[in-house]
Amino acid sequence: MSRNVIVVGCGRVGSQLANMLSENGNNVCVVDRDANAFSNLGRAFNGSVVQGVGFDEDVLTRAGIATADCVAAVTQSDNANLMTVEVASHIFNVPHVIARLYNPGHERAYEQLGLDYVCGTSLVAEEVFSKISSGHGFHLDTFGDYEVLRFSLNLERNDMKSIRVSQLEKAHDVRIICFERADGRTSSIPTGDSVLEHGDSVLACVRSTMVPSFARWIQD
Template sequence: MSNIIIVGCGRVGSQLAIMLSNNGDNVCVIDKDAEAFSNLGRNFNGQTLQGIGFDEETLMRAGIEDCDVLAAVTQSDNANLMVTEVAKRLFNIQHVITRLYNSDHEHAYLQLGIDYVCGTSLVAEEVFGKVVSGHSGHLDTFGEYEILRFSLNLSHIKTPTIRVGDIEKEHNIRIVVFERSDGSASSIPNADSILYPGDTVVACVHHELIDSFMKFVQD
């Protein structure tokens, strides 16, 4: 069980607070607008505190001296950054998570060592994943890469089989795992592993290469 302070009780902050509280953590939610606490509903069993999230006295009243994690999730990047700086520098809170609206600042946040979540990037990746899922089985998104699951079609090439190393080199992808078409075996491949028609393959593909790679898979 952790002691967690959440600054901001909008849609994100309130949902996060409810999830953590239901997980058994001690949660205190800070917001400058007392009406925002209505987002928590009647069954929320954590604490609420009206005040400015980067105010030292407010944070002390919220129990920051015993805080394990602080999440700054207001709708203002400037406010979230100020909360982060106060929590880390004045109270030496090691685990501070910051919500970031302007994705243009991601590089600066990385250089500053700030642990952040950017909603713009997450939404873009989620939408992209749904778009590419029209090509094959989209499993997940990792930055500029997509994890795809598909059945291997080799009817358009001269040989009845293909080496993992050959397909990786030709299409600049990485094959993570494969399963035989009859379900008899699955394996983490090396460059010399042989793939057969109908094998189910999970591969990591860069965004820019998906269209050309899927032409090879589907032709």
């Protein structure tokens, strides 16, 4: 599913994230206060860019925040990232905001604020990409390396009418927590032998790095 995403910060992480999102069919706008930073995107990038401060309301408006599905603030400043996602969330009501966090001592504060974040210095772009790809519409929570998702199962895309829970779990490092039939006639905590059908509503725990490949099982 194509999303409108604003990436604030065009350093190594921001440019890598923007290209990953663009290559996967998303509409991407990159914001950075330094116009020279946009050279990090390379010639293959087919999104748009806006020069300016990421938490400035006018800048975000020019970047298309009115229709943004997600804002990812990945500058090298924790304060700038926090202010950006706060403005995006509370002023523009963007449904999914993600902040890069350098200081792990602030994790508890971010959790108390209910902010989605990525903390670390390596594979940051990949982790943010996974969070965006999982989609706020069916992304419920994050636990360490895992994402909790609720979605409608897509078997038609995989030319199947049904699949055993054990097959799905083994192939994708996933744990199916609960499911409900598409017609609402029954719900269950499954065993490995339980059979899932197209359109079933599924609650699952998925390793973050597996979300992009697992997305083919999720109805858009």
